Structures are given as C-alpha cells and as structure tokens.
Amino acid sequence: MSRHSTRDEALLGKSTLRLPDGVGQVVSNCAHATGTAHCDYLRITPACASREQRRLLAHLLPILTLFVTLLSWNGTASAFCGFYVAKADTKLFNKASEVVIARHHNKTVITMANDFKGDVKEFAMVVPVPTVLEKDQIHIGEAAVLKHLADYSAPRLVEYFDQNPCTRYEMEQKMGVLKDNLPASSPARERGRALGVTVEAQYTVGEYDILILSAKESAGLETWLSENDYRIPFGASAVLHSYLKQNMKFFVAKVNLGEQAKLGLTHLRPLQIAFESPKFMLPIRLGTVNADGAQELFIYFLTKQGRVETTNYRTVRLPDALEIPLYVKDRFGDFYRDLFAQQVKRESERGVFVEYAWDMNWCDPCAANPLSAEELRGLGVFWQESPGRMGKGMPMAQNVFLTRLHVRYDAAHFPEDLMFQETTDRSNFQARYILRHPWTGQDDCPAATAYRQQLRERYEREAQTLANLTGWNIGDIRKAMNIASLATIEEKKWYQRLWAN
Amino acid sequence: MRTDSLLDGLKTRFSSFDPRLYQIASLSTLLLYGLLWLHFDVSISQIAVTLGTALLTQYAGIRFYRLPVFDPRSPLISALSLCLLLRTNDLAIAALASFIAIGSKFVIRWKDKHLFNPTNLALVVVLASGLGWISPGQWGQVAWFGFLIACLGSLVVTRAARADVTLAFLAFYVGLLTARAIWLGDPLTIPLHQIESGALLIFAFFMISDPKTTPDSRTGRIIFALLVALTALYVQFSFFKPNGPLWGLIACSPLVPFIDWMFPGTRYEWSKPSSGAFSVPVSLPVLVPSSISQPRRIS
Numbered sequence: 001m002s003r004h005s006t007r008d009e010a011l012l013g014k015s016t017l018r019l020p021d022g023v024g025q026v027v028s029n030c031a032h033a034t035g036t037a038h039c040d041y042l043r044i045t046p047a048c049a050s051r052e053q054r055r056l057l058a059h060l061l062p063i064l065t066l067f068v069t070l071l072s073w074n075g076t077a078s079a080f081c082g083f084y085v086a087k088a089d090t091k092l093f094n095k096a097s098e099v100v101i102a103r104h105h106n107k108t109v110i111t112m113a114n115d116f117k118g119d120v121k122e123f124a125m126v127v128p129v130p131t132v133l134e135k136d137q138i139h140i141g142e143a144a145v146l147k148h149l150a151d152y153s154a155p156r157l158v159e160y161f162d163q164n165p166c167t168r169y170e171m172e173q174k175m176g177v178l179k180d181n182l183p184a185s186s187p188a189r190e191r192g193r194a195l196g197v198t199v200e201a202q203y204t205v206g207e208y209d210i211l212i213l214s215a216k217e218s219a220g221l222e223t224w225l226s227e228n229d230y231r232i233p234f235g236a237s238a239v240l241h242s243y244l245k246q247n248m249k250f251f252v253a254k255v256n257l258g259e260q261a262k263l264g265l266t267h268l269r270p271l272q273i274a275f276e277s278p279k280f281m282l283p284i285r286l287g288t289v290n291a292d293g294a295q296e297l298f299i300y301f302l303t304k305q306g307r308v309e310t311t312n313y314r315t316v317r318l319p320d321a322l323e324i325p326l327y328v329k330d331r332f333g334d335f336y337r338d339l340f341a342q343q344v345k346r347e348s349e350r351g352v353f354v355e356y357a358w359d360m361n362w363c364d365p366c367a368a369n370p371l372s373a374e375e376l377r378g379l380g381v382f383w384q385e386s387p388g389r390m391g392k393g394m395p396m397a398q399n400v401f402l403t404r405l406h407v408r409y410d411a412a413h414f415p416e417d418l419m420f421q422e423t424t425d426r427s428n429f430q431a432r433y434i435l436r437h438p439w440t441g442q443d444d445c446p447a448a449t450a451y452r453q454q455l456r457e458r459y460e461r462e463a464q465t466l467a468n469l470t471g472w473n474i475g476d477i478r479k480a481m482n483i484a485s486l487a488t489i490e491e492k493k494w495y496q497r498l499w500a501n
Numbered sequence: 502m503r504t505d506s507l508l509d510g511l512k513t514r515f516s517s518f519d520p521r522l523y524q525i526a527s528l529s530t531l532l533l534y535g536l537l538w539l540h541f542d543v544s545i546s547q548i549a550v551t552l553g554t555a556l557l558t559q560y561a562g563i564r565f566y567r568l569p570v571f572d573p574r575s576p577l578i579s580a581l582s583l584c585l586l587l588r589t590n591d592l593a594i595a596a597l598a599s600f601i602a603i604g605s606k607f608v609i610r611w612k613d614k615h616l617f618n619p620t621n622l623a624l625v626v627v628l629a630s631g632l633g634w635i636s637p638g639q640w641g642q643v644a645w646f647g648f649l650i651a652c653l654g655s656l657v658v659t660r661a662a663r664a665d666v667t668l669a670f671l672a673f674y675v676g677l678l679t680a681r682a683i684w685l686g687d688p689l690t691i692p693l694h695q696i697e698s699g700a701l702l703i704f705a706f707f708m709i710s711d712p713k714t715t716p717d718s719r720t721g722r723i724i725f726a727l728l729v730a731l732t733a734l735y736v737q738f739s740f741f742k743p744n745g746p747l748w749g750l751i752a753c754s755p756l757v758p759f760i761d762w763m764f765p766g767t768r769y770e771w772s773k774p775s776s777g778a779f780s781v782p783v784s785l786p787v788l789v790p791s792s793i794s795q796p797r798r799i800s
Contacts, residue, residue, distance in 0.1 A: 238688075245684065246685065278740060279741045309636060311638050311743040312638050312694065314639055314640070315636070316540075347641070350641070415688065415694050416691050416695065419743070421634065421743055423588070424631060424632065425590055425634070426590075
C-alpha cells in the first residue's frame with residue numbers, strides 16, 4: 001500500500017509543472033504601500049473661480065482638506081523595519097515547487113526549480129509552453145541563485161527593544177511629541193506519427209533530455225507519453241486536449257543518466273526556458289489532475305515596471321508588521337506555516353498571497369543581501385547592462401522589481417490557469433512580524449509606572465494577535481507567555497488611578 | 502383593496518424614480534465593502550479626489566456651455582465606477598482620469614450624444630498610457646454574488662427601460678465563453694470562474710448600459726451588445742489582455758452613429774426612461790411640457 005502511494009506521487013509529479021516530493025521554500029517580504037506623498041496633488045482650485053464655483057468649492061474643500069489631514073497623519077510612521085532576527089526557513093511546506101519568471105514586454109524567461117529528492121530515473125516533467133523552443137532557448141540555471149532569491153524575499157521576524165520610559169518621557173516632553181513612534185510597519189518517430197504526435201525538437205541540455213511535442217489530439221499525446229514511460233495521471237487527457245486546442249506545445253524533460261554521471265552531479269539543476277509570447281500565465285491545471293490534496297507554489301517575478309498580480313484570482317497581501325509574543329522567536333517556522341494556513345482559509349482557499357514586493361536595490365531589514373546584477377541575469381533579467389560593461393566600483397542601480405507570490409492550489413478552487421499582469425505599482429511590501437522586548441530597568445518615575453501597567457495589556461494584545469493570525473489556542477498562548485504571573489500588583493482600579501495623588 | 506392601492510402607489514413611485522439614485526447607492530455600498538472587507542488598494546484621498554474632480558469638471562462644463570442645471574448624479578456614477586476599478590499610486594492620475602471621463606462628455610459629441618462612455622474612455626486612456634491599472638481579480642465570491650443581486654435588483658426597481666443592452670451583452674458574453682469552454686473540453690467551472698469579476702458587472706450594468714452612449718433603437722442595441730462581446734473575447738483570447746470588455750466597448754462606440762442611422766429610435770432622457778421605440782410613451786402625462794426649445798442636456 002505504501003509502495004503504491006509513493007508511486008502515485010511520482011506519477012503525479014511526472015505530469016506537472018511542479019516536481020514530485022519537492023519541498024519548497026517559504027519566501028515573503030515586508031514593506032507595505034505607504035501612500036503618504038499624495039497630498040500635493042490636491043491643488044484643484046481654479047485660479048479664477050466664478051462665484052458659483054467658489055460656493056461649490058467652499059463645500060468641497062473642507063471635505064478634501066479633512067482627507068488630506070488624515071493622510072498626513074498616517075504618513076508619519078517611520079520607514080525603519082526593525083532588527084532582523086529570523087526568516088521563515090525553506091522546507092516548511094510540503095509538495096512545494098518554485099518558479100521564477102523574468103518578464104519585460106513579451107519576452108519571458110522561466111526558471112523551474114528542481115528540488116526532486118527521489119530516484120532521478122523517475123523524474124520527468126511536462127510543461128505546456130506557447131511556442132516551439134529552439135535549443136538556444138533552453139538553459140540550465142544555478143540552484144544557489146534561486147536559493148538566494150528565496151532567502152532574500154523570505155517572511156521575516158524582526159525585533160525592537162523598548163527604551164527606558166523615564167528617559168523617553170523626558171525626551172518627549174522636550175520635543176512635545178507624544179505619539180507612539182513604533183514603526184508600522186524519439187525513439188519511435190513512426191509510432192508518433194501514427195498517434196498524431198510530432199516531436200518538434202529534441203535536445204540534450206546539461207543533464208536533461210528535452211522534447212518539444214505538438215499533437216493533433218490529446219488521446220494520441222496521452223498514449224504517446226505513456227508508451228514512452230511518461231506516466232500521466234488518469235484524467236489528464238481533458239486538460240491536454242484543452243491546451244492543444246489553445247495551440248500550446250509541450251515541453252517534456254527527463255534526466256539523461258549518462259550525462260548526469262559525466263557531469264558528476266548529485267542534484268538536478270533548475271531548467272530555464274526563454275520565449276516570446278503575449279501570454280503572461282502559468283499553467284497549473286495539469287498539476288491539479290488527480291492530485292492528492294493541495295499543492296504549494298512559489299512564484300518569483302522579476303519585472304522592470306512594478307508589482308505583478310493575478311488577474312483571475314484575488315491577490316492578497318499577508319497581514320504584516322504585527323507585534324507577536326516574544327516566545328515565537330524559537331517557533332517562527334510553525335508560526336508562519338500556521339499563519340499561512342489561516343489566511344488561505346480566510347480567503348476561502350481561493351487567494352494568491354503576496355509575500356514580498358520590493359525594489360531589488362535594497363531591503364529593510366535584509367533577510368539576505370539583494371541579488372547581484374550577475375545573479376539576476378542568471379535568472380533571466382535580460383534588460384540590464386551586463387556587469388562587464390558597467391564602470392568598476394559604480395553602485396549598480398538594479399532596474400528590477402521583485403514580487404513573490406505564494407499559492408496553495410487544487411482543482412476545486414483553482415479551475416483555471418494563473419493569469420498575471422504587471423502593474424506600475426512600485427510600493428514595497430514584506431511579510432514582517434515584530435518582537436518587541438520590554439524595558440526591564442528598575443528606574444522609578446511616573447512614566448515607568450504607567451509603562452509597567454501598560455505592559456500587561458500589551459502582552460494580552462500580542463497574545464490575541466497571535467491567536468487570530470495562527471488559530472492557536474489563546475489559553476496555550478497566555479500560558480506560554482506566562483501572562484498570569486505578570487505585575488498584577490501594579491494594576492489599580494480606574495478611581496485609584498484618578499485619585500492617586 | 503388596500504394592498505392594491507399600496508402596490509399602485511409603489512409602482513407610481515418607482516416609475517418616476519431616477520435609476521441613477523439606486524445606482525449610486527449600490528456602487529457606494531460596494532465601494533465601502535471593498536474598502537472594509539476586501540482591502541481594495543484605493544485610498545480615501547483617491548476617492549475624494551476622484552469624486553471632487555468629477556463634480557468640479559461637470560460644474561465647469563455646465564458653466565462653460567451655459568447649461569441650466571447642475572446635476573451631480575451622472576458624474577457621481579462615473580466617479581464611483583472609477584474608484585472601484587482604477588488603481589494608481591498617484592492622486593494626479595486619479596484626478597486626470599476623472600477629468601477625462603467627465604470632460605469627454607462635453608467635448609467628444611456626435612449629434613447631441615456623447616460618443617464614449619465617460620468611465621470607459623478614462624480607464625482606457627489610463628491603461629493605454631501605463632499610468633494605472635485595473636485589478637479585475639480582486640472581488641471574491643461573496644462580493645460578486647452580492648453585487649450581482651444588487652445589479653439585478655436595479656433592473657427591477659428602476660423599470661430598466663434600457664436593460665436590453667445589459668442583458669444582451671451578458672447573454673452573448675457568457676454564451677460565447679461557455680461555447681469556448683465546450684469546444685476546448687473544459688469543465689464549466691472555468692467559464693463560471695471567468696465571469697466572476699466585479700469589473701464585468703460594473704461594465705455590464707453601469708457602462709455599456711449608459712443610455713446616453715448606446716444606440717437609440719432596441720435592434721441597434723442588441724447588435725451593439727453582440728459587437729462589444731465579440732471584440733471583448735477577441736482581445737482576451739487573441740491578444741491575451743485582461744479587461745477585454747473595456748477595450749471592446751471603446752472600439753465599438755464609434756459605430757453607434759452608424760447603428761443609429763441604420764436603426765433609428767428616440768433619444769433617451771433620464772427623466773423619461775424609454776426603450777427608444779417610436780411609440781407613445783407609457784409614462785403618465787408629463788407635467789413639464791417638452792418645450793420646443795428643449796435645452797441641451799449633458800448627463
């Protein structure tokens with residue numbers, strides 16, 4: 001029985017974009033759209049308004065001014081994102097695959113990460129592609145670069161340390177600022193012909209044997225694939241039929257054991273394809289046929305203009321910049337996995353989640369350094385000057401925007417392939433969670449007393465945030481935080497505080 | 502007897518009810534729901550600027566062309582639709598879109614009708630110039646079904662003299678999508694998923710339905726709806742661009758004068774909803790005589 005299920009999993013993986021038993025990486029990002037600098041554009045008062053116009057404006061302007069005021073107030077949050085502590089590490093999610101899509105205009109480079117763990121003889125992938133690919137359009141990428149990209153964009157944990165409230169109080173008194181400054185945060189060509197399957201091209205690239213197939217009808221293609229040892233899950237025929245009617249070709253890869261031995265590789269390297277097509281999409285339907293449960297997919301977009309979103313599913317930013325209890329520091333992986341599951345449920349299992357959207361020039365805080373121009377070229381960023389042509393020592397401005405999407409999909413909730421569009425939105429976002437360490441000094445001043453009283457409320461708030469984000473039991477959280485033992489002695493009734501003096 | 506008189510009362514009330522009020526209410530509710538529950542990427546300031554610019558442009562236009570009445574209802578509908586659909590990080594672009602929408606009504610005209618649906622034109626200009634974007638997938642099922650019911654409700658409540666173009670467009674569009682799915686051998690969940698977009702509903706119930714920019718006769722409107730649906734699907738499945746209906750409507754709008762010439766009908770007035778047939782209007786005798794020197798109306 002167990003032999004069977006392992007085999008079934010291998011079967012599934014063979015016919016899909018994702019790879020069997022792949023264990024992916026969690027990635028995400030932190031900053032969110034700030035939307036602060038809009039106020040200047042509200043000068044819509046005509047220079048010489050008529051009396052009627054002025055009367056109308058007199059009604060409208062107070063409303064507009066109110067909004068401007070609200071906006072400016074929101075805009076004061078600091079951009080500082082805290083001290084980096086940890087990231088949601090790789091291998092958190094089962095059955096995950098990773099894809100990098102670098103795209104500008106219609107030119108697209110797709111890197112398919114390969115985290116296949118089983119016997120390489122068992123490995124195969126079938127990917128629908130919009131065009132017949134020449135040998136030059138297929139390339140082998142570096143797994144390390146992809147790992148770097150995943151680390152750079154991973155969801156992160158940051159920490160802050162509270163200041164001594166006595167000194168802070170003094171400073172605030174001096175500055176007259178009382179607001180909280182916490183950052184918001186071929187073999188049988190004849191047979192093929194008989195089945196209506198044409199092997200458009202056949203190449204060996206690195207350790208892979210690659211075929212580009214086109215077919216007249218799906219039944220023939222299905223038969224051809226199974227006769228050639230590509231085990232296609234039952235039910236795939238309908239999906240193959242749909243892709244064929246849409247004039248898609250099939251990119252089929254298997255491992256060439258001889259080449260692999262010659263190269264002395266122990267792992268499979270990412271496969272890259274480059275093509276030109278107006279279709280900005282990722283075929284996921286083959287992956288959902290006969291799939292055993294939902295699958296995870298991480299998609300990293302490298303674009304010139306701005307953020308990428310799905311046009312046929314809801315693209316949702318994960319909750320971010322929230323304060324959570326300190327003990328999560330040692331359980332950040334569990335925290336993030338449960339948070340993600342909770343968000344998937346909240347979106348009725350139909351959401352696509354943004355984990356990171358950031359300009360490739362920088363990060364704050366950095367879970368890993370931004371990728372170099374060379375690494376980006378390795379992932380298909382073709383619109384940048386090659387590093388050799390750049391002046392030495394010059395800081396290189398990366399004209400690259402990274403969007404990291406995370407989707408958990410199955411056939412019931414994701415009937416259609418993922419379609420995307422690039423927007424002009426360059427606002428930054430990262431899935432960032434905050435640990436805020438309390439001040440533990442012994443100073444005594446009215447501000448310190450008030451601080452200690454507020455601390456318990458803050459812990460309670462953090463506990464509720466955590467329960468809400470992850471679905472963990474609130475009682476267990478409070479116990480883990482040891483809230484009950486906290487400074488109850490400090491707590492006074494409201495009237496005691498009123499007449500304390 | 503009493504129930505009958507109550508029903509008659511309601512009937513009379515709704516027959517004189519301006520459909521735009523109901524439209525403003527449903528668009529506002531949807532916008533509020535989008536802001537609070539769906540976290541639409543639209544700021545309060547963008548909404549204020551869009552609404553403000555639309556009203557100001559309408560007012561300025563009325564003054565410039567010396568038209569007698571300032572009516573905020575039509576510009577509000579255009580502006581609310583823009584708030585629901587247009588995404589940009591720049592308030593100046595939100596203002597520009599609003600200005601183009603309302604301004605076009607005064608400037609781009611043919612035989613006393615404006616040629617393009619204001620919201621449609623503004624969205625296409627912003628999309629084509631790459632200044633902003635539309636997020637067609639951001640609605641979710643609950644909002645979609647809720648809004649669908651509200652839209653259908655509007656047809657009932659407001660007598661919907663010109664609902665034919667909306668219903669014809671939806672029938673052609675959904676029908677063709679379903680036919681495509683059957684041809685591809687896809688499950689019907691795919692076309693169902695494809696129509697589950699709030700943007701499509703706004704388009705069908707608030708843009709293509711605009712009686713001021715659609716052909717005057719019923720035959721003309723049904724032909725127009727078919728042309729828009731075909732162009733929309735062509736854009737979606739040959740150019741692989743989202744928002745097909747928007748491009749379809751903008752491409753087909755210049756054909757309206759030609760369709761009107763082929764199939765003439767009566768011009769639409771918001772105060773006297775009619776289907777455009779040359780028959781005697783069903784409404785009660787109008788108190789205000791349709792005077793000989795009827796002023797030009799822009800709404």
